[in-house]
Amino acid sequence: MAPNPYTPGQVPRVLAGRASELRRIEDRLARVVTYGELGGPLLVFHAPRGIGKTSLLRTAQARASELGFVSAWVACSRERPVLPELVRAVQTALEKAEALPRGGSGGRWRRRLERITLEVGVPGAKVQAQLATPPPAGEAETPAIGQAPIAALEGLLHDAASLVRDRGGAGLLLFLDELHVASADDMSVLLNTLQNLDGDRAHNPLAVVTAGLPVTPEALTRAATFGERSSFVALDVLNEVDARAVLTVVAEAVGVTWEDDALDAVVAEARGYPYLLQLIGSSTWDAVRPESGASIGMADVRAGLPAARDQLTAMHRARWGAASRLERAFLVAMAASERDNVTRAEIARRMGRESRAISVPRERLIAKGVIEPVGHGLVRFTTPGFGEFVRGLDEE
Template identity: 30%
Template sequence: MTNPFTPGFGLTPIILAGRDIAIDEFAAALAGTVPEARAILISGQRGAGKTVLLTEFRELALEAGWTDLRMHTSSTSLLEELRGQAISRLREIDPEAETSRLTSARVMNVSAQRDIVQRYEGEGEPLAVVLDRLAELAEAEGGGLLITLDELQSVDRDQLHALTQHVQDLIGSGHAVAFLAAGVRTGVDALLDHERTTFLRRAHRLEVGSVDVGTAAEAIRMTVADTAKSITPEAAVLAGEISRGYPYLIQLIGSKAWQNSGDAEVIEVEDVRGARDAVVAAMIKNVHGPALRGLSARKREYLRAMLEDEGPSAVGDIARRMGIDPRNQSTYRERLIEDDLIRPAGRGFVEYALPYLDEALRHEEREGVGADVEPDRGVRRSHRGRRA
């Protein structure tokens, strides 16, 4: 049986956990009930489900008959990519994309010659005209025009401004247009500080993150229920607890427990419990590693000062352990909150913002910064060795 879980980044799971409200609101926006919610900015940490939600929104739009244009931050020019995709769509749906004209005729024998004219060949019409025509045709088919952009934190600010200016012009012309963008929160916040990102600052902001443990357990149970296997209630609950509601971990613990169950028809508590170490190691490598990379020594010291506490840490205790004035710790506190590594936990208290960050820091203390959690092991013959 094929493993139904999808722990890879950006892969859409079979069951979405904790996104009902956001999906219902966007469906209403597409239907015209709340058109102001058609401009959405999705942000969150790596593995929080940003791309998954962006993809789900796009699929909802396609099902509703909308025409989509997917932009990529890796492109040399967003406007050139926008023009190319828009013209490609127009060639598919515009009845006037191809016309003919009479170039010669013979009256006595009643013969004529006509040339085919491609309306969208070459530079031709300005981009604004091309987009206006595409939006008009999309609406005529009962939908609208959807433009999406993932990995927003990597985009060139001036190109983004030019792109969103076209979106605003289309909206101002009364067209049904939706704009969806997603990116890592810290990068998105820095981008929004730019004076030319006013349109995005007015967009509907969606912060995605962890769900409650009960929802995580139910998502795992429902994912398994769609297969020939089953999972015991106790195993599902334990899997939810290990995931701590983090979307990436929900898929990861489900996938590892599925593997551990082998050919058995039921996933048991032992299968889930035996997957914990591998799940934490993957979280440290794939999420904490990039988040901690390049962190200053003082910020890292602040995080390590929190390790002595089982729960939230008092900022006064952190300052004392670091040997600094309690008033000065606020600088590091605010920066680490901006980095999505800690979060407020009541007046005068903070806690780690990511699951298992404490274990990642303890691993660094034991093995050194940047040390691999799962060093490669084992030896085997290569294809050359096997042939020999």
């Protein structure tokens, strides 16, 4: 058979659509390339799981490298503080690009990076001490962030970006994926650092591109009020033309075509979700094992669907398994409505609680990316089929 060209759960071979989003990034890069200056405020792509945030950032990373950028990539995680990871990622990027000076000054750079890693890695102690003294009555409790980590990070990013530029590169590009899991302290340091770098933007040839779940904008604004001046871009499901392209472009590259009715069926089933398109494409391919020159028809799609649905059920099961009892009650109430967008009042009523009393499970489920707010107090599930899955759990 021709090799399976689909990539469920991995960066796609070809990114379908997303032209305007890529242009947003490229505009920032162009500023760095042309003026050698900071590429604007923090750029934040936000979307539920599986919509294509990481894929977009990875594609941008590849383009940026052609433009002469050195890029550092951080996948934020709850297990590790983000800022030391960021410093390490910058170091790795500089080393890979062979941008670090050789000899004695190279050694000084490495020692400095180690020191900065330590400096940005312990914001907790300082912040805790400051929070221990309650703010004067009437003053809002904004977390006080130590200046040391900001100054350390600012110095590092300035020097690293200048180093790249001085050696003939375009500048430094930072990617922070899964930004929503970064602590408020880390977000605050990052935002303050960027604000300071913007104060001297002509000498800071760098740009920062980030992605996270739909809670990210709110979390950033909470971490620092000026966080709201970041550029927020919501990623949506793919339109029909782009959804078809996800299936056809990589298949045609290995000599396999899709018949129209088969394509229509998969596009309808996936409802524009990139992950589902890749998943169904992949399971169809594995069921049929087409040779180059073959075409995929309706019968092939039917043969592949059960495996795709099993995989999806496993995902749903994992989300259900990670939910607390109260969150499960919330999900059951939400699923029972059988509508796409469900009001808070209806969920509360079905749970037999006051509307105000369901805030905690609601926030947690949003933070986990299982549901998302769609305005006016409405929420919906972030993956198609999850409501049906929950309704099917009648034994619970």
